[in-house]
Amino acid sequence: MANVKLKNVVKNYGSLEVVHGINLDVDHNEFVVFVGPSGCGKSTTLRMIAGLEKISGGEISIGDRVVNELPPRARNISMVFQNYALYPHMTVRENLGFTLRIAKKPQSEIDQAVAEASAILSLDPYLDRRPGELSGGQRQRVAMGRAIVRHPDIFLFDEPLSNLDAKLRAQMRVEIKKLHQKVQTTIIYVTHDQVEAMTLADRIVIMRDGYIEQQGTPLEVFEKPVNTFVATFIGSPPMNLLHGRADNSGKNITLDDGVNVAMPSRLAGKYADKDIIFGFRADNIMPVGHTLPQGDESVEIDMTVTLTEPLGAETLLFGEIGGTQVQAKMLNPRIVKPGEKLTFQIDLEKCHVFDAQSEMVLD
Amino acid sequence: MRRSKLPEWFVLLLPAFIILAAVVLIPLVLSFYSSFTAYRLTRPDSINNWIGFRNYVRLFEDAGFWWAFGRTVFLLTIALNLEMLLGLGLALLVNKVTWGQRGLRTIMMFPMMFSPVLVGFQFKFIFNDNIGLMNNALQSLGLTDQAIPWLVDGGLAMFSIIFAEVWMSTSVFAILILAGLFAVPQDPLEAAKVDGCTPWQTFRHITLPFIMPFIYIALAIRSLDVARAYDIVKIMTNGGPANRTELIWTQLARTGYVDAKMGLANAMGYISIFLAIFFTVYFFRKLNASRQILGMAD
Structure with a gap:
């Protein structure tokens, strides 16, 4: 449970700057969606918050702690990846409990946390299966369960639904929204799909070429786009x-x-x-x-x-x-x-x- | 002209049958048969001298043979484990290299390119107690003032052979494990980092299960190799001193070609095949299990 602050965050690969000084405040318990075309720097920004990418300049803080130099494991975050990133050699139960097992929590606590997450996401019938035996939607639920178990300060979602078919995507959108209502945690969510952004977000952050073009509630960015890019990107069909x-x-x-x-x-x-x-x-x-x-x-x-x-x-x-x-x-x-x-x-x-x-x- | 009554499929397959018979079946049957005779190379007629299981009984009662058998297993265990650990370490290091990795990989394979006989000669020189590199280095560094009899002392001779074996073949493990490391998907590694894993935990719980199949492939290949170890030992110690480095195959060659007791040698060969089969089956089972765990099995 924490807020996230990005102060003038820059990322460059060699001489190529891909994120140009982003400033953003995410409030505690807010659902923020980064949206933009591919290559706009939204995933990079998310990965910098996660600690999977080093930041080249600026400051990221989670809660009141500057995390620039902290490795991902010390940031108390959870991340759901586009390709689920489940551990294929572990059962669903082991996948869910892995983070607690690593933290050397007692078995009774692990069992309880796994049972809780499994109940929230209706994973009970699959607990003893391996990820290879699950469908895409089930895998994504396991990935989300693994994120819940940790009771993180922030959830990070990196295009979690883009590998699912349209119908499942709509279902999972609802599940993610329910999840946010149930677990009450700050969520930062990356997508290139403006429908996902509109339906899920408390606040949408529209990015292009490493800059934030506009941020605001879904209705604000829909009704009052600040420029032609936002006007054509948000809303279907485009303006x-x-x-x-x-x-x-x-x-x-x-x-x-x-x-x-x-x-x-x-x-x-x-x-x-x-x-x-x-x-x-x-x-x-x-x-x-x-x-x-x-x-x-x-x-x-x-x-x-x-x-x-x-x-x-x-x-x-x-x-x-x-x-x-x-x-x-x-x-x-x-x-x-x-x-x-x-x-x-x-x-x-x-x-x-x-x-x-x-x-x-x-x- | 009468047409042959042989079925067509048989006629078409006949060349394959003939070749297989000539290169595999006949030698196999002949050697198996001769293991039940008192066949001596010096008296070809003796191949007709059927003695039943006497060769096998003799071997089962021969402590020298079982020592050689045990020594082979010992060499196999120590050498394979060392090669696996060193190869793993090497692969992990090379995997971290971002510049010049291709060159490094090629250099890493150099030891595999040498003939084992030459490697044997090289290490025979290195471990020579008078003029060898090893003693020279140890003495120059002041670590010892004596000439250590690397190839003459019973314990050290085996160590020297293992050293040469490891030098030559660690890269087999390194190359295969490196291939395994390249194939490890990045997502679970990143997920593990976020889930709170230290680098060691990430390796232990994520990377290692992913490269286990590759390790088992390397173990299977190398176990066959080491189980028939001959050339390096032949050159470096020739089974000596006092049979302390005698392995199955050095003894077998001595029995067959020096003592000319080919029947007995063939019996040894058939017993030692079980060793190779055992290790191969064992490692392939492990391989399949580790693939199954990753959901890679068919």
Whole structure:
């Protein structure tokens, strides 16, 4: 049970710097998810917290203790690995009890801790099997059990679900969330899957190229992305981004193909004569007659549908505006043929405007 | 022309049968048969002189033979254990080397590339009590002022042979164990570190089980090698002094080719085969068990 502080943490391999001075405070009992594309430094950061990678600069503290020079075993952490990292020559029971056996705890205590963990994760039927005889989901539960048994200060998860199939992944997501509610421990979780990040996190930390781009609750990063990277990375399908220019009154935007839309009223007049990126999610562009109840501000735009993806309750419509692909949603869908021209409504209140140069949000 | 009535499969396999018979079956049967005769190389007719189990009975009653047998087991036990420990240590060290490892691995294999006869000569020179390197070094360092009779003293002679054996073959273990170390998955090692293992505990509980199969493969190979040890001993001590380094195969060769009692020698050979079979079966069982534990068995 502890908080984690990263102060200006740097990692380089030779002359290549992969993590550039990260600052982060994780509160006690908080569930923090690092998310980002591969190579963004999220796993490296996690491994530095675990002590599996030396840090090249800065300071990491767990609780009130600076752990820069401590080996992993002295940090009182548990880690769940992507490939489960179970000990193949030990039974599930031995895997679970290993950390306590190493710590030379009495057998009765080990048995009790193993029984507890096994009950939490429903592992009782498998205790005498070896990892080789378990399915992927069961192995991942054993890995989690091994982490619980230790009663660590922090749990570290390194892409624990990426080797599981989609259905199992959804199940395990629920289990991890339940686990967090049951054992009440600080969790730092790494994933490249924004759905996992959104569903699990108290706080999402979005990383790119060794920098933190944004951090906040799932809703914050979804509704108020600070830049186009976060806007496209969080949320599915990704946000539509169209290049355009604000006119000299700052109240209208001319998109690249000459289509005019109004500047959202909260921004009207603030940015005149400026190259901008106009962003809106598929949920906020819908064909007329198939929309959510609209806010006060909306704009209509014609678009030819090039491709459809029926999802049942809704259909994704693909089209192009000014040569850029746009995805729209259609509620209560009817069959739409590629080539059909529809009129869409864009909800301006939910639109985002970014600076075309810096790609940062304008507000 | 009458066609042969032999079935086709037999005709097709006939060349293989003939070759197998010529190189394996006939020598095997002949040597086994001759172990029941008083066959002497100097009197070829004696191969017809059937004496039943008399050769075997003689060997069972021959203390000298059983001493040689026991000495072979002793050499095997000591040499294999030493080679295993040293090879393990060497492999662990080389595994830590990050620069020039390939070169090191090649250099490590040099001793295996020498002919055992030459290794025997080399160590005969090194351990020579007058002009040998070993005594020279010990005396120069002031550790002793006497000439230690390495190859003449009963106990030291065996030690010298084991030394030469270990020098030549530790790299077999080192290479195989190194291959095993390369194959150890990194994840469980990292998990163990996080789980609170000290480096020693990580080695003991994680690394060692993973390399056990490789150790057993090396033990199986080397046990066959040492069980038929002949060349180094022949050169260094020729079984002496006073038979203190006589092994099964040196005695067997002496009996067969010097004394020309080939029937008796063949009987020895068949008894000693059990030694080789025993160790091979033993180590393969161990190998399979250790693979099973890792879930690698079929």
